[in-house]
Amino acid sequence: MPELKSRLLQALIAIFGVLTIVFFIMRLSGDPTLLLVPDGATAEQIAALRHVLGFDRPLLVQYGAYLLDLARLDLGQSLVQHAPVAGIVAERIPYTMALAGGALLVALGVGLPAGLAMAVWRGTWLERALAGFVLAGQSLPTFWSGLLMILFFGVYLGWLPTSGSDDLASLVMPSVALGAITMSSFARMTRIAVLDELSRDYVAAGRARGLSYGAVILRHVLRNAAIPVVTIAALEVGNLLAGAVIVETVFAWPGIGQLAIQSIASRDFLVVQTIVLFVSMVYISMNLLADLAYGVIDPRIRRDR
Amino acid sequence: MIALSVRDLSLAIGRTNIVDAISFDVAPGEVLALVGESGCGKSVTAQAIMRLLPAAIRQTGGEITLGATSLSNLPARAMRDLRGRQIAMIFQEPQSALDPLATVGNQIAEALRQPLAKVRAEVRQMLVEVGISDPDRRIDQHPFELSGGMCQRVMIAIALIARPAVLIADEPTTALDVTIQAQILALLRRLAAERQTAVVLITHDMGVVADIADRVAVMYAGRVAETGPTAAVFATPAHPYTALLLASIPRLSDVPKSALAVIDGQVPQPADYGAGCRFAGRCPRADRRCVAETPALRPVADGRLVACFHPVGG
Numbered sequence: 001m002p003e004l005k006s007r008l009l010q011a012l013i014a015i016f017g018v019l020t021i022v023f024f025i026m027r028l029s030g031d032p033t034l035l036l037v038p039d040g041a042t043a044e045q046i047a048a049l050r051h052v053l054g055f056d057r058p059l060l061v062q063y064g065a066y067l068l069d070l071a072r073l074d075l076g077q078s079l080v081q082h083a084p085v086a087g088i089v090a091e092r093i094p095y096t097m098a099l100a101g102g103a104l105l106v107a108l109g110v111g112l113p114a115g116l117a118m119a120v121w122r123g124t125w126l127e128r129a130l131a132g133f134v135l136a137g138q139s140l141p142t143f144w145s146g147l148l149m150i151l152f153f154g155v156y157l158g159w160l161p162t163s164g165s166d167d168l169a170s171l172v173m174p175s176v177a178l179g180a181i182t183m184s185s186f187a188r189m190t191r192i193a194v195l196d197e198l199s200r201d202y203v204a205a206g207r208a209r210g211l212s213y214g215a216v217i218l219r220h221v222l223r224n225a226a227i228p229v230v231t232i233a234a235l236e237v238g239n240l241l242a243g244a245v246i247v248e249t250v251f252a253w254p255g256i257g258q259l260a261i262q263s264i265a266s267r268d269f270l271v272v273q274t275i276v277l278f279v280s281m282v283y284i285s286m287n288l289l290a291d292l293a294y295g296v297i298d299p300r301i302r303r304d305r
Numbered sequence: 306m307i308a309l310s311v312r313d314l315s316l317a318i319g320r321t322n323i324v325d326a327i328s329f330d331v332a333p334g335e336v337l338a339l340v341g342e343s344g345c346g347k348s349v350t351a352q353a354i355m356r357l358l359p360a361a362i363r364q365t366g367g368e369i370t371l372g373a374t375s376l377s378n379l380p381a382r383a384m385r386d387l388r389g390r391q392i393a394m395i396f397q398e399p400q401s402a403l404d405p406l407a408t409v410g411n412q413i414a415e416a417l418r419q420p421l422a423k424v425r426a427e428v429r430q431m432l433v434e435v436g437i438s439d440p441d442r443r444i445d446q447h448p449f450e451l452s453g454g455m456c457q458r459v460m461i462a463i464a465l466i467a468r469p470a471v472l473i474a475d476e477p478t479t480a481l482d483v484t485i486q487a488q489i490l491a492l493l494r495r496l497a498a499e500r501q502t503a504v505v506l507i508t509h510d511m512g513v514v515a516d517i518a519d520r521v522a523v524m525y526a527g528r529v530a531e532t533g534p535t536a537a538v539f540a541t542p543a544h545p546y547t548a549l550l551l552a553s554i555p556r557l558s559d560v561p562k563s564a565l566a567v568i569d570g571q572v573p574q575p576a577d578y579g580a581g582c583r584f585a586g587r588c589p590r591a592d593r594r595c596v597a598e599t600p601a602l603r604p605v606a607d608g609r610l611v612a613c614f615h616p617v618g619g
Contacts, residue, residue, distance in 0.1 A: 209388065224406055
């Protein structure tokens with residue numbers, strides 16, 4: 001498939017671009033030497049440590065060295081934790097994956113039916129009620145709705161743990177908090193896509209040959225409406241990972257979002273760069289996956305390939 | 306024997322009447338053309354017969370009877386059972402009337418309410434009957450792989466596979482090339498005769514009417530102006546509107562580049578319909594009575610009905 005080959009090449013270029021931008025932006029904040037030395041260290045001691053860590057070299061030389069290491073699949077050592085970066089990030093990834101998975105489940109499980117119902121029962125009280133619900137999900141800031149949930153379900157009712165990562169119960173609130181905005185995107189997108197399809201001639205034609213309205217929706221409308229929704233779904237997974245940074249901080253969830261915040265604060269460059277590398281790879285593979293999904297859904301695209 | 310009977314059908318959007326007490330009958334194997342300009346109410350009449358009117362349009366009166374079954378008060382569930390089996394419809398844009406993501410065979414099988422695997426032989430046979438070559442390949446293809454003419458043949462296959470008594474064809478050839486038009490009309494004509502299907506053909510094209518229709522009902526502004534056997538209506542139109550409509554068809558014998566014959570004025574909007582004949586404002590024969598009173602359909606020569614106080618030649 002020449003198509004896939006060129007897509008993979010594009011993906012590599014995109015990842016390289018992201019790495020480069022993050023590398024230089026991180027260095028704009030200064031180097032971590034000052035944060036590593038004990039209080040009262042002399043200027044000579046600081047300069048010596050800076051030399052050992054290599055931060056006295058020109059930026060371009062540091063950049064070249066980083067790329068060389070990366071080419072050898074060496075992600076480097078954490079300056080703060082004195083351990084391989086790969087291991088530090090890898091042990092956090094399952095937590096973020098569980099959180100993103102839970103959020104996606106919430107978003108799909110609520111967003112798709114809500115969007116479908118808003119389209120099918122257009123102009124009724126049900127649509128208005130759902131529209132309010134969707135608007136709330138979209139406009140409440142995660143850090144605030146997260147805190148509210150902790151107060152209500154965790155502290156007041158005592159149903160769910162307020163933080164931590166001990167069991168499935170502790171995953172519920174973070175998933176809802178993280179999935180809310182994505183749920184709203186899915187609901188709005190599904191509503192528009194289904195409305196668009198409902199106005200098409202094949203809906204009337206399906207009814208004219210004896211299908212019920214529900215059967216036309218199940219057999220014909222949903223699949224047609226899925227095409228634009230799949231695109232959004234792929235992009236939203238990227239947004240979920242970005243949102244995880246806030247949610248993991250609010251709920252003390254030990255994923256890569258929390259690690260990213262800690263590492264930015266301590267200028268642990270290599271950890272931050274590795275997290276960004278990981279997130280951009282997920283983002284790009286989701287897009288690739290969406291492209292492949294089109295082919296499965298839409299025979300017109302299948303043939304073009 | 307009557308396959309479909311429409312009696313005094315009236316339709317309205319809000320309080321505005323858009324179709325006013327129209328009546329017609331179609332016999333098995335007969336093709337009735339419902340002809341008129343855009344907006345005269347012919348397409349909503351089709352939707353009303355299928356009981357698939359848009360939410361904004363209401364049936365305010367009249368009775369539609371399919372065989373011995375009155376459709377007007379039929380429960381929705383029973384009406385759904387009739388669609389596709391007793392009464393079917395084909396559409397103006399065949400390509401958009403087919404689901405782009407479903408195969409031809411699957412969509413035809415839906416009219417039989419069976420999975421394709423179960424009725425594959427029957428579906429294949431139907432494709433042959435509507436003149437699709439290579440049916441074994443076409444049956445698993447998608448609409449985008451077919452031409453417009455082939456898509457309309459597929460629509461006809463969907464409509465006729467369950468052997469309905471009545472077929473409504475809403476401008477079935479308007480979106481097609483002229484050569485394809487003739488083929489599709491011939492196909493409809495042949496299948497209707499073979500299967501004794503009653504066809505209501507909705508069109509604005511007098512050429513199509515002349516080609517295929519046994520009888521014609523000329524509609525103007527939501528009413529039937531004139532109805533009768535096609536040959537008689539074309540030979541000696543009785544309603545002034547029909548006469549002017551036929552006179553406005555350009556002919557090969559016309560002097561080249563001479564002005565096209567037109568009917569002066571415009572079709573009135575439903576909100577402006579007055580008490581009298583709706584064609585009165587544009588009619589050269591109209592007098593004060595035409596503006597004040599609505600002419601009822603009454604018989605003239607050759608088994609025709611005309612709604613006019615001063616019919617042509619009468």
